[in-house]
Amino acid sequence: MPGILLGEAFPNFEADTTSGRIKFHDFLGDSWGILFSHPADYTPVCTTELARAAKLADEFKKRGVKMIALSIDSVEDHKNWSKDVMAYANEAGSPLPFPIIADEKRELSVQLGMLDPDERNKAGLPLTARCVFVIGPDKKLKLSILYPATTGRNFDEILRVIDSLQLTAQKKVATPVDWKPGEKVMVVPSLPDSEATALFPNGVTTKEMPSGKKYLRYTQI
Secondary structure (H helix, E strand, O other): OOOOOOOOEOOOOEEEEOOEEEEHHHHHOOOEEEEEEOOOOOOHHHHHHHHHHHHOHHHHHHOOEEEEEEEOOOHHHHHHHHHHHHHHOOOOOOOOOOOEEEOOOOHHHHHOOOEEEEEEOOOOOEEEOEEEEEEOOOOEEEEEEEEOOOOOOOHHHHHHHHHHHHHHHHOOEEOOOOOOOOOOEEEOOOOOHHHHHHHOOOOEEEOOOOOOOOOOEEEOO
16 A cells, blocks of 8 residues: 555655755655655645745754655756745745655655545646655654645644654653643653653643543653
């Protein structure tokens, strides 16, 4: 079955990109990575998304995340479209700060389960949906978000999720609803109170609930 599940090793595919041919795991090195797909070049929503991603390139770099996009057109089309993208970002003349994969035959899109069956081009071929894959330094899939072709992504939310993924990969915590960096986090249920006290020097507070169960434990990292 096409597609990849959370926790599975991300395929070490080879592909042509606007920065030359890559082998994905070599491209990532020891970094985190984000791969985001686009239905097609020279389309309105995709242009706004890539421009926003370009604006946030320093934020991804600060988090140690390598960025790469994918669309079903050619490398040459990608390079020319990138000029429009950077102009939309009010940075005309500057290069796009990340490569775009050329998936003209849709082979990678099929392998990763990216196609949107409801959105097709003029030739009747399915377009890629707006997928977001976040890959950890261990080359395993940490996050997968799938948007339809008609809905643009929220890159501020994607950065927030990456902050959560990186924090929870290092600490025995989880992030609650609407969490933002700097706010309190939740101690994972599997951690005994005795260990939690030792691990979190800022203390652990428990919210009382009608059930009497003490499972809502907070701490400040």
